[in-house]
Amino acid sequence: MTPVSSHSPHGQSPLRTVQVLGGGNAATSAHVRSLAAGLVARGVRVTVCAPAEAEHTHDFTGAGAGHVHVPRSSDPGSVAALRTACANADLVHAHGLHASFRTVLALSGRPTPLIVTWHDRPPADGARAHFLRLLERRVAKAATVLLGTTSALVDRARRTGARDARLAAVALPVPRTAAEPEDPDGARLKLRAELGAVGRPLLVAAGPLERRRGHHTLLDATHGWRRLDPVPLLVVAGEGPLRGELQRRITDEELPVRLIGRRDDATGLLEAADLALLPSRGEGRSVLAQQALHAGVPLVATRAGGMPELIGDAAELVPHGNARALADSVVRLLGDPLRREELRAKGSRQAAGWPTEDEAVAQVLSVYDELTQYRPLI
Template sequence: MTPVSSHSPHGQSPLRTVQVLGGGHAAGSAHVRSLAAGLVARGVRVTVCAPLEADHTYDFTGVGAEHVHVPRSSDPASVAALRAACTGADLVHAHGLHASFRTALALSGRSTPLIVTWHDRAHADGPRAHFLRLLERRVAKAATVVLGTTSALVDRARRTGARDARLAAVSLPGRRVPPVRDEPDRTRSKIRAELGAVERPLLLAVGSLERHRGHDVLLDAAHAWLRLDPVPLVVIAGEGPLHGELRRRIESEDLPVRLLGRRDDVADLLAAADLALLPSRWEARSPLAQEALRARVPLVATAVGGIPELVGDAAELVPYGNARALADAVGRLLGDPGRRELLAERGVRQAATWPTEDETVAQVLSVYDELTRPRPLV
């Protein structure tokens, strides 16, 4: 794709954007890095406001953006720092609910256009769920444009009061890997041996150990897999507050499940797996779903949020919370190599329909151009 320049044909100054990131959402952080790289390449001046550790992990400065440290906090000092960083910007683009709320506070009283991207929805139960709905309403009404990464998020933004909500399906940036790699077959065999799945199926789930991820349903389903021969091994990569609860269930119920904790080799784990599992209560554009389809690994997922729109007919979809349906879908796939191969082929075709990083940047830049007035000469 031919790069789009942010310079006006009449010699106007380059567009200056501020990207605001909370730093707690991996997919959003990777998207901001990709977006910053693409915007800088097109002549846009980009400042990324994010916690210092986010820049260490995603290297925004390495792609030509300026980084300003802004803590993940809505206290007056953080809001004041964000307000100062946004001074003189042509527009501000915030990613995620909490970052968007802080940005709305920082831009209060200014006419600077505010674009908000909802990469996912916030998850909570009880009183906190009500609080998050209030934040969503405040952010939706404050934003000039809300970009939702799925149709479900766009609909949610409209119901919440957004003046202008649009679909902006973002690409999954490619993983940065070391330049020297083992051969794929050797890596697969090594990981399966390390996990104890040399002569048994390996099922992989990835996600924080929180209630909405559905790992409790996954453990319920694992009881049925004890009747299979050989018994598959389920591994869960991720960490979170439910670690102790899940570990106690695994031990007391003698389930064929291992908690791996945080892993930085998810791509290698996926390449070693026979199936990928996504039992969540809600997902937007799940990175695991995207990586599984690209890697030709059959996926069993819940039919929630943006998953049906994302995967089409390239995965087995089951209702959320239905352990029997999840267990049966996995059992059928393990016993049907032809079906697994069909899903693998469909996955590659479906992945080819997703936007590229270039297309994602071009779409966002078209929104920027629409919202910004001609800028005076510098």
């Protein structure tokens, strides 16, 4: 692939860019970190505006970017801080709906090009859904270019008033601490033993313990495979406001489920698993789904959001909120090793077609060059 230049044709200094992140989920934050590292490596000056906790977790400065603490709220103080941080930028790139709305406010009256990436669309009902539509309309009309991580998001952006909406190339960032164990089979067996899954199937789910992630459906589904011998163990990695509520159900209903909290070894967990489960209401490009297919772990996921486009026929897809269908798919796959092997092969082929980190950076940089190559000399 021909590298894309970070310089204008007028001999100006390297592009000065600001990436705006509103806190975001782990996938969005990891993408911004990957993008910042790739841009810096190509000579672009990058400043990441994000809450301090996001910098602490994702180390944007370690990627060579500057960091400015901007709280995720849209109060006047936060907007003013963002406006100051963007003062000398050649362009600004905001990630997520709320971060992009704050950026629109901060850039009001300025000609600075604004690129927006919509990574997903949080499900909402009633008054909140109406509020989100208003934000979407304001952002879509203000963005110079709007990138959507799924075709559905691109279509929505166009319907909402975007003048230039395109499909984003978003890669699954390689974990910075990833290292191959000297004895992968031994590491897998050791982890299964630590989790309590010796001599029984291990099912893994991961993600924030939030309502839209479908964890109650997941617990409902466990009743459908409790009749198996041996009984599968479901391990759920992640933290969130539903932890206490979910743990009470697990205890009261005596469910074969363990909540193991936030983990930094998601790849290892998946490689130790027999199946990965994703019951969420809708995600753009699910990190768990991508990690599962890369790891060669059969996946059962909901047919919602960007999942069908992301994984094609490389996983078992079930209706969102249908615990019986989820349980039936798990039971069927555990009893059908040939189908599991088929899904592993399909998953490998599907993952091979996803963008790499270099390709994602190259696409974004080509958009940047397109929007800045004719900027006048000052």
